[in-house]
Amino acid sequence: MTGICALCHHEAPLRHSHIIPELIYKPMYDDKHRFMQMGSIKPGIKYHQKGLREHLLCQPCETHLSISENYVSEFLGSMGGYEVERKEQLSLLAGLDYKHIRIFFLSVLWRMSVSSLPMFKNVSLGVHEEVMRQMLAADDPGLPQDYGFLAVIPYIDGEFCKDWLLQPDWIRFQNRRLYRAVIGGILYLFVASRRPPVMPHPSVFIQRSGEWIIQHQDVRQIPHLKQWLDEASLLNR
């Protein structure tokens, strides 16, 4: 299928691109090669035979983004090649590749915004979509607070649920939009603004030095996830 590539804007054969790259789904496939998707509006469990895809990018752009994807795949999969220090509810990561992590997660947010799939209908970046497209096309990771994003690992009754995918939504946060998505069991919070919000510590956004603080929280401390799980009757009483 030929069309206009969403990233480089050239006319080219379009790949059946993943909105959320396969590498994040991989650990989520069960033995029947399905992953669990839980909708945030009407609770219920649906199965998809494949990841959510759309004709979106040309092959050179797929290849361009795959460099950061490969890095993040190893980061999420092996948890090696960098340092982790655990301090109570926090993991202090060091030695990460700032550029690859920034490009990867910004590309996921941007793809969700560009996508016409119903799953991502709540993600609409407006003027930021074009700014982010130019950053991605130029391989420019920007500053830590440019569209900064946080990662929180929720535990459900003490367990990390790596097969959890929750439809993205957004809330107002310090007069900015904050997009929320659970992907592969990890809650990602994206600030859709280049004006830095007030954060408890700068390193909740990955820093150029390669430091990134990831929080661990019982899901009962995360109101919107607790509410969703309560409605789906998935929490132990």
Ligand SMILES: [Zn+2]
């Ligand atoms: Zn392209």
